Amino acid sequence: MPVQAHATAKYIRTSAQKAGLVMDLIRGRDVNAALATLHFARKSVAKDIEKVLRSAIANAQQKDGFGGDVERLYVDACYANQGPSQKRIRPAPMGRAFRVVKRTAHLTVRVSERPVKVVVEAPESGEPTAAPKRPRGARPKAKARVKAKAKPAATGARKKAAPKKKTANA
Numbered sequence: 199m200p201v202q203a204h205a206t207a208k209y210i211r212t213s214a215q216k217a218g219l220v221m222d223l224i225r226g227r228d229v230n231a232a233l234a235t236l237h238f239a240r241k242s243v244a245k246d247i248e249k250v251l252r253s254a255i256a257n258a259q260q261k262d263g264f265g266g267d268v269e270r271l272y273v274d275a276c277y278a279n280q281g282p283s284q285k286r287i288r289p290a291p292m293g294r295a296f297r298v299v300k301r302t303a304h305l306t307v308r309v310s311e312r313p314v315k316v317v318v319e320a321p322e323s324g325e326p327t328a329a330p331k332r333p334r335g336a337r338p339k340a341k342a343r344v345k346a347k348a349k350p351a352a353t354g355a356r357k358k359a360a361p362k363k364k365t366a367n368a
Contacts (some may be wrong), residue, residue: 201265201273203258204308209281211304214303217278220244221305229255229271229309239341247276247305254307265311274310278303 210217220241225233229251236248251273258264258271281302288296 199263200309200311200313201258201261201263202310203254203261204306205250205253205257205305206304207246207253208304209302210246210305211300212241212246212303214278214280215244216241217247217303217305221276221278221307224251224273225276227273229268229273232273247307250305250307251276251309254309258309258311262271265314270312270314271309272312273307275308278305280304298335327367 220236220239220243223235223239224247227235232251233248236244236251255268255271259266259268281304283302284300286298286300288298290296
């Protein structure tokens with residue numbers, strides 16, 4: 199079974215929506231590619247997500263059964279949940295007040311180890327090997343569709359008038 203580990207940072211001073219935009223960039227990528235993406239991302243929350251990702255990698259290295267190869271780790275899941283919001287008051291003209299909501303987010307990154315690919319060689323005898331079975335629920339590829347002819351315009355629609363030809367009248 200592949201090793202899984204996660205790390206969470208709570209009460210980060212950003213909105214969950216802004217953090218989610220950066221997390222969409224790294225979801226499903228290898229950890230080294232994800233770290234490079236976060237390092238060069240131009241959002242301030244990328245530094246916080248990078249710290250959480252590094253923590254998740256360190257957690258995976260401490261687990262029993264870890265193969266020791268960080269190259270096989272990838273970002274399995276990452277998400278940003280909304281944390282508590284701080285409500286503040288901003289003075290407005292004519293004695294009114296505007297409410298300012300300072301949002302926080304809880305950032306979670308889960309990393310998993312990719313399974314080792316096992317190469318099975320075909321038997322050397324001339325027997326054909328069986329075709330690989332399709333996973334349950336997978337559908338075969340769709341057949342090429344024939345492009346249908348364009349349908350005539352609806353009966354109340356105007357037809358485009360052809361340009362009139364100029365004639366020489368004296």
